[in-house]
Amino acid sequence: MAERTFEIWRGDRSGGEFKEYTEEVDEGMVVLDMLHRIQARQANDLSIRWNCKAGKCGSCSMEINGMPRLACMTRMNQLPAEGKIKVQPMKTFPLIKDLVTDVSWNYRQNERIRPFKPPAPDSDGKYRFQQADADRVQEFRKCIECFLCQNTCHVLRDHRKQEHFVGPRFMIRVASLEMHPLDTDDRIPDLKNEFGSGWCNITRCCTEVCPESINITDNGIIPMKERVVDRYYDPVARILRAITGGGKKLPTA
Amino acid sequence: MAIDVKELKTIEHDVLVVGAGGAGLRAAIECSAQGLNTGVVTKSLLGKAHTVMAEGGMAAALGNVDRRDNWKIHFRDTMRGGKFLNNWRMAELHAKQAPDRVNELERWGAVFDRTPDGLINQRNFGGHRYPRLAHVGDRTGLELIRTLQDHGIHQGFSVYAEFCALDLLLDDGRVAGLVGYFRETGEFVVFKTKAVIFATGGGGKCWRVTSNSWEYTGDGFGLALRAGAELQDMEFTQFHPTGMVWPLSVRGILVTEGVRGEGGILLNNKGERFMFNYIPERFKSETADTEEEANRWLAGDKNARRPPELLTRDVVARAILAEVKAGRGSPKGGAFLDIASRRSAEDIKRKLPSMYHQFKVLAELDITQEPMQVGPTLHYFMGGIRVDADSQMSSLPGLFACGECSAGLHGANRLGGNSLSDLIVFGRLAGLGAAEYIKGLEKTPAPSDEQIEAIVKEATAPLHRETGPNPFQVHDELQEIMGEHVGIVREGPSLEEGIQKLEGLREKVAAVKAHPSAQFNAGWNEALDLRNLLLTGLAVAKAAKMREESRGAHTRLDFEGEREEWGKANVVVRLGEDGGVEVRRVERPDPPEELSKIAYATLEELEGGNG
Structure with a gap:
């Protein structure tokens, strides 16, 4: 089968550059196979984080031709048949080395x-x-913590609001507790005050890149934002709660 | 190069757990609960360990689906699956305690699939008499590890991620700590501890076709041997019958037994359901012998016997191999696994979502429409570090082992679903065992600087060599040898040849060269893992050569069938004075009478107790 050329980011916090590697592609190979072939034959010290090679552990997250993806679940024949294949580390997180981020x-x-x-x-x-x-x-517990959604979320990636917003992964983690049939804790105040639910403006980029096809935005984040709004901003509900003394906690904002 | 031990980063804990899969995390949770200052090191990031790959479920006689089930029948199934070479006490503890551990996971937030009554649902699996596996679709391992992770981070233990263990430290024949390094920086760390718990998993990476990830390099086996501890039952390596066979780059990736548990059948290229031809004598009375009866079982008829596809893994793996050898294999060299004609597309996607996804993405195949092609893949080590059943302590004082890296529970063959329950039952017991041991220590052991220096020196040697073999290529050679000589069926002369070849690799392993940078350097990491891979391979090959019979997962072409005298003995492995791998035969004690009675009882004598 044909040879393909990869442009792979090589470097660490002090700097780096894209380097080219050309290797033979066999039928059925995924991008991670090609990276391993390059590592074994040309660049023993190439750093890649990976584990299960079956889309179950969420370790090999990277950006392939500009798209946040799992390298183990990206088949070579899914990529354009011509041209170089560009592979770089996730942009949102600090670089450790080559394709590995912190x-x-x-x-x-x-x-x-x-x-x-x-x-x-x-x-x-x-x-x-x-x-x-x-x-x-x-649905939320299918999450494999690949952090591709965190990498893609523009609040974190472009606006760098890591101090204010926990990101889509942890919005749905809270949702998985808030909607858990047995959980008795009240998660709404933390969502609003600690985790920054208001920062998400529902562009659904996180949902698009989720390798587990979790409907992060519609099934997780939006219901959480609605619960925050009901609790803190719905005037009718506030009055009703004041009269009946209902609700787990009175609004503080 | 001179190494100043005083300059090395030193961290003190009461106990260090090596490995953060299900067993390691459960052990750490228990250690914290016992008031120990606990550290956990893991080769990868937290929550990524091999446990996430487990699919089908965890076995526990909850009796939620069939009230006839109870611990005695689980115990009996485990012993029969293990061909009675299991450690009797461990099989008893496991069967008795698994239900509590599963319920505990639910208290910690796990969300299992439910029965119509709202209880934890349980599915059928090979070798289990009743629906027994608590599960979450086909991603039960992920649910287990995430539950332990999200609970564990609030229990006060420290986690050191992407950290590789190099060797144990000793003081006067007791464990005194461990030296290792962070993959990210290459920085060495000395852990000074009173006890160490290994939860390091297996060594599947000795083979090329394996369901195991890169982490499975037999670290626990290598470190334990070098420190003077003993291994046992290493000849029993489980080849899971259903791994993907195509495309080549994913060959070996697991296809859950849950496919068969949900009704999937195995076919050869003539369209024959061949498992009916491979039912062993011991299981004849409990296995359907016609398709009609097997179909009634699938439809829920409690009087029908189980289909032969759900025989134990060793039986099914050998059957597939035999069909392929007889020219009746699938085009890519396996058997057909068909669920498409057995269940609706909707059911398949609901009960086996990750299998659907895995084949769709990796093989461009829709399992709701077409059969899969599957073949045996190295999956699991029944053998491992030899431990005391109750405390999980090895023959080296202060070293504990739990989960796949320990031996005993599964005997000659493990039943599907008994691994996840093994992790949580014996992870907890190892934590309790370590706490008890530490209480009894008169003084804190202290390792010598010389030991630390020697470990660091050996580890850095590949970085300083001008020339030497490529570690990836040496690993490839090792896999070639193991595949050819220590595969699913074995023969004396070929094993001997394999052993000679492995011995011949020693020099190469000692001479490998890595790119001179310690930072996240895969070549260097590989160079260091090779030492453990080689010891693991040798332990398996030598034990396999010694056991002159066929039992469970160990098949000798030159010694067919079980031999009575070998049913009474285990093969024990240790390192000799010269560093060579030595094997010896150790007689087994007689089983406790009460347990023996249960293991050989009829089902009618044991049923009930959950009602």
Whole structure:
């Protein structure tokens, strides 16, 4: 089969450049296979982060011809048949080396989310809830933490609002707790005050790049934003709550 | 190059857990709960460990779907699957404790699929008498690791990500810590600890066709051997019957047994459902012998026996191999796995979403329309570090092991679904064991500077060599040898030849050269992993040569069938004075009478107890 030429970003925090590598492509290969072939034959020290090679661990996130993708799930024959293939690290996160970035900021966001808080189980020690209630949450729990959505979110990528907004990954992580049939905690104040739900303006770029096809924006972020609005900005609901004393907490803003 | 040990970064913990998959995280959670100052090192990022690859589910006799199930039947199934070479006590602990561990995961936020009554749903799997696997579609491993991760980050232990362990430190025959390095910077770190728990997984990367990721280089086996601990049952390497065979670049990637659990059937190129021809004597009374009966079982008839596709993995893997050898294989050299004609497209996408996605993307195949092509792939090590059943402590005081890197629970063959439950049951027990051990320590062990210096010196040597073999090529050679001589079926002379070839690789492994930069340098990482890969390969090959019978996952063409005398012994591996891999036969103690009775009882004698 044909040879293809890759332009791969080589460098670290002190700088770098795109370097060209040409290798033979076999039938059925994905971009990660080609990077490994280049690593084994031409560039032993090429840094790539990867693990499962089956789209299940979310390690090999990078930008291929400008698109945020998993290298293990991008077939060579999906790419244009002509021209060089440009591979570079995710732009939003600090570079470590070559195609590997420092994604530790994401792990710090996760630690800010308060743990799951279930009620006591039924008398036989078991919990009961219906599959329909599991479905909503299971969609979000498919997330493999590849952070491609975080990389794509313009609030983080272009406006660098990491101090203000946790990003789509952690919006749906909170949604997976807020909609969890057993969670008893009130997640709404944190969404508004700590996690910056207002920063998202629903451009749906995150949903587009999700390799797990999670409907991040429509099923996760929008319902969360609506709950924040209902709690803090809906005047009728505020009056009703004031009269009935309902709601988990009175608005503070 | 002189190394000043005082300059090296030193971190102290009571206990260090090596590995952050299901077993490592569960062990760390337990250590924290026991009040230990706990550290966890992981070769990759948190939440990426091999556990995410587990698909089908975790076995626990909850009795939610079939109330006849109970721990005794789970225990009996596990022993029968393991061809009675399991550690009896471990199989008992596992079957008894798995339900509590699964319920605990739900308390920590896991969202399992539900039964119509709203309980945790359970699916059928090979070798399990009743629907027993708690699951989340076909991504149960991800659910397990994410639950432990999201719970674990609030339990107070420290995580050191992208960190590779090099060697254990000792003091007077006890574990005193461990030296390793961060992949990102190449910086060495000395961990000074009172105990170390290995949860390092297996060594599938000894083979080319494997479902395992790059991390599976047998680190726990290599480190344990070099520190003087013993391994056991290394000849039992499980070839999962259904790995992808095409395209070549994804050959070996797992196709979950859940496909068969949901009704999928295996066909040869003549369209024959060949598994009916491979039912072993021991399972005849419990396996359907006609398609009609197998179909009734799928439709939910509780009186029908199980289809032969759900026989244990060793049986199914050998059957596929035999069909291919007889010229009845699929065009790409496997068997056809058909779910398309058995279930609606909607059902398939709902119960097997990641299989649907995996084939769609990687093989451009729609599994709701066409059959898959599958073949055996190296999947799992039943053997590993030899441990005490209750405490999980190895023969080296202060070294504990749990999960795939430890031996005992699965005997000669592991049942699907018994791995995830193994991780959480024995991860917890290893944490408890370490806490108990530390309580009894009279003084904190202290490693010598000389040991630390020697480890760092050996690790940096590949960076300083002017010339030497390419580590990736040496790894390739090792895989070639293992594939040719230590595969799914084995023979004495070929094993001996393989052992000689592996011994011949020693010099090359010791001479590999890496690009002289320690920062995220894959070539250097590979050079260091080779030491463990080679020891693992040798341990498997030598143990396989010693066991002159066929049992479970270990098949000898020159010694067909189980031999009574080998049912009474394990093969134990250790390093000799000269650094050579030594194997010896160790007689097994007689089983406790009570457990023996359960293992050999009829189903009727055991059913019930959950009702």
